[in-house]
Amino acid sequence: MRFMVITKWEFKNTLSSKKFLTIFFLQVSVLILMIIFFNSFMGSIEPGKNVALTPSLSGFASMDVVDNENLFRGQLNPDILKIERLNYSTAFNRFNNNKSTGLLLVPSDAFEKIDRQETLNLTLLINYNDPKRSVIKSEVETTSQALSSIITNQWIKEISSENITQPSVEQKEQGEPLPLQIISKVMTAILLFLPLFLFGNMVIDSIVGEKERKTAEILVAMPISHTNIILGKSLAVILTIAVQVFLWMVILLGAGFDIRNAFLVYIVVILTSIPIIGITSIIAAYSKNYKEAGIGISFVYIGVVGYLVVPALAYLSGSVRAASISPMTLVMRLFSGESINTTELLIPIIIIVIVSLLSYIITIQLFKRDDVVFGPRPGIIHLIFEFTGIISLIRFLKGKFV
């Protein structure tokens, strides 16, 4: 338990650092901003409407409509189209001068034609030089289909003497739409896992900092084993993460996020932090300086985020069995209140244990080596060969045959 001395020391140092506290509270303010954005986004979703993850740029594509009787103009989607209602000559001039991508010409006697049951002939001019042409075309077609359906029904009613009934359509939807799940579940899961990636710098500072400040020599000369040093330093970071995740969960619950099995969710998130800190420690133990370590963790974290998020997305899109490998899937299922069987629970836990053991063993082995800590540092491939025993095998074979 000697590593607890290091943990206590590091943890106390962290909490007493004013700069750390500033960053800590800035992170909380980022979380609050994200919650505000999330809540406003969810609030803007109209029930029963399809949810699509597309940018909502008002006036993205511009179209002029010559529609005296306002048959079409009011029906077109104003969220994506910048629609101008103009007279023919102004609209035509604007279109010719490339001020609009599309020009829709609706007959001036549209309502009379509908009343006379005459086909409405519209003209849609589209500038094919503009890549947004498909947006214009799609919006006009969608509006036209909706209006056609209304007019057809009206005409049939007028023509036919009989009272015609058509089959009624009843649609039952099961499950939450995928984009909504991505927004609600994945966003919540990402917010819960985010603190795990915010403390990589602490590990780097704790290990690489010793090398840069030239205090590593003193540290390894102390009557404490290399194992205890690494475990002690890592535990201090895990404790800080635990405090941060706890605070974030309190804020999320306070903001009205539906997190069921909160305690279990908390435990799984903290357990996931152990291998992540372990992997970060490997990079820190091997890196020469902050810069190298910073770039190293950026790349490794991309992989780690991929491992967490991709199976979670796969799970949402089709209950893929392999999706259970990610602790994020487990957390998502836990806070959604789904039932989880023992196998599904054990798979990510076993992976966490294996990766944790491996990462800490590798870190300790690296930290024990003077050439890695003080230089000249061996290459990564050389180290891999050494750890996997390939170098010993080569030496053995050389001794035998040469």
Next chain:
Amino acid sequence: MKILSLAKKEAFDILNNRIYLLVVFVQIFIVLGAFGLAVVSSIATDPDLMDQFQVNSEFKVGLSDEFKNSSLTSYLKDENLNLIYFDSSQEAAAKVGSEIIAAVDLTTARENISVQIDTTSVFYPVVSQKINLALNNYNKAVKLQKSGLNETEIKKVENPIQISEVKVNENDKADVALDNPYFVEIMYGFIVPFILLLPFFLASNIVTDSIVGERERKTFEVLLMTPLTSFMVVLGKIIPILSFSLIQSVAWIILLNFLRVPIYNSLLLFILLFFIGLGFIGIGVILSMLVDSTKEANSAITLVLVFATFILFVPLFVTIPYLDVILNIIPTVLIVKIASSPYINPELLLEFIPTILLSLIIFSVAVKYFKHERTIRL
């Protein structure tokens, strides 16, 4: 000339930084990955494109055996849905979400159609659209059949609106990888600004590394003692970083054009990116003055970039009518407008002013802080 010497030295340092070069290289994969994701998601939400790519075997819709030869089935088949027959409608409904995406049932009196659909499926939007279209056509046919209209009347009633499309500039049409509204919206509305700003996110990191690194290596004081003004030192530091970032952005514009995502008004974009870059790098310089070590600089810049991401990209996904005036001057919104339009309204240039002013203010503050730091150090 003195600035140039410093700029040359900085440029040499950056080009010798293998990690920086690696990160630049990684951006190519980010650009290609984002483009690929946009293509895949566009295909997945467009029924016509799905038909073109012949992935309709995944559009599994269940029906009871009794409707095998019904007219409803033929309308569903017309939409290229993969119809799977079950012994009963109940059995089909029970398989929704596992074996099939939707089940369609028609009551024996042919009066009610019920559709049960799994919204969690990735193919839900396409399958839902196809089923709705098939049912609309079926309903229309039933209605017309019952109305006793003759063939000519039916033809007229079926299509009350005819649209004649006039393709202007067809010979000179924009060559887009996918002529699909979702692709165009996601590409220009999010991915293009994201890709073009990537190098500047990296630039603010490099500038902090350059300045804080000098302090850590104890070469900062030596630099301050050179016969260069603070403005010249800051300029000498940022010229290569800004130039490399702009070169990268230009390279991504070329790559996007190669991928058939035409980027328009490159010169205007370049000017806008120059000022955005100046702002980003200016923030990096200010942060470098406030922190003591690379570790602190990394933490601080990460947080600032999170805020910047929030301010720059959230406006692309929200519609707040009463904030339109402010949202329209956000640099990413300007990038969308400029990059996607072959012809732009000259009034749009007025919307550049806030970005230019803000960048110049940030840069001035950076120089002022640098002078202050110089006074303290020397």
